[in-house]
Amino acid sequence: MLVVVFSVSARNALAAIFVYEAQSMPDVSGWQTVQNYCNPLLSIQNGWFCEIMDVCPGVPPPGGQQATYRRDIAEMAEAEAFFVEWRVQTTADKSELNWGGGAALSAASHGDVNYAFKIAADRAELNRDNLLPLAIADIDAGVPHTYRLELVGAVSYVWYIDGQVVDSGSPEGNYPSAEPFIVWRANVAFLPSTTQWDYIRYGTIPADGSGDFDSSGAVDANDVYFFLDCLLGPDSTGPGCRWADMNHDGATNAADIQQFVAALAH
Ligand SMILES: [Ca+2]
Ligand SMILES: [Ca+2]
Known part of the structure; x- marks a missing residue:
């Protein structure tokens, strides 16, 4: 009997894009649940992923309800021009940002190049490195905003909110690289909040x-x-x-x- 074994790479084509349009819960849409702490109220509402978050009964703050999701993006590591874009609205008070509260999304890795965004109702921050100044933007509360990070190799990064450049410059190095992953969450430190995600999309910047x-x-x-x-x-x-x-x-x-x-x- 002749047995032929085909060696087929699961990634025989460079994956160009991944989209989460919040039509279903993250854990059935390609995201790994990192933490779902103290039973936050999570649901899909008209194409939005809604997270109603409160403190955790019996647990002194900070350290309230939390839901965190992650996805490896190793298949994007060769992208010459990479973006991650998401549309989100949160009611989190900006005092929560200092305690890890509100909405957050990071283009992260096990290397030195990371982009960590934290978002409250009326403020958004980008931390690229604790040794670099925070980039801070005041935003209108009560409406969704579109956030976008564009990276061209080790050449440039640009952070947009609603199409306007908030911050840009030279990256600390190439990204995606060093076992890259996207991780995002909403959580509460002291004050209850609701965070709604319309979508998260990332991949090669289209022509x-x-x-x-x-x-x-x-x-x-x-x-x-x-x-x-x-x-x-x-x-x-x-x-x-x-x-x-x-x-x-x-x-x-x-x-x-x-x-x-x-x-x-x-
Ligand atoms: Ca196409
Ligand atoms: Ca046109």
């Missing part, structure tokens, strides 16, 4: 005006949802929609539809 959101090399059905999100959503002029701006005029709008549909038909 401007390409219509190819997932950098698959083709404009196809996988890109349509995201094109519509750029067309109809709040970020049509933001950096996360440059790929959908088919006529390169700085916005995704009705003028781009014909070219997108034409690319789709190819």
Whole structure:
């Protein structure tokens, strides 16, 4: 009997993108639950992942309810241009930030290059390294905001909120690298809060005006949802929609539809 063993790499193509659109709970959507502490109220509401967080009965603060999720991104390690973008709203008081409370997302690793974001209702912070100054942004409370980190190898990093540059400069080194992973959470230190996540997306930055959101090399059905999100959503002029701006005029709008549909038909 002839036995043929095919050696097939699970990663025979460089994974270009991962998206979590909060249509289902994180632990069934590709995220590993790191910690789910003291039974926070977690649910999916109209495409948002909602976390209603309180202190933990019988446990003196800080150290209230918490839910933390993680995903390894080793398959992204060769990306020349990497982004992570997420849309979130939280009611957390900014006093919570000093105690690890509120919303948080880190593009992390076991190396020296890390990007740790902490978010309260009216303030967001980026800590790249405890030896570097915090980058701080005041934000409007009571509405969701779109956060985006763009990295070009060891050359540049840019942090955007709602399409506006908050901070930028030279990274401490290449990222994703050194067993990279994305980790995110909401938790309470002293004051109850509610945090809602609309999506978390990361991967290769798609080419401007390409219509190819997932950098698959083709404009196809996988890109349509995201094109519509750029067309109809709040970020049509933001950096996360440059790929959908088919006529390169700085916005995704009705003028781009014909070219997108034409690319789709190819
Ligand atoms: Ca595509
Ligand atoms: Ca356009």
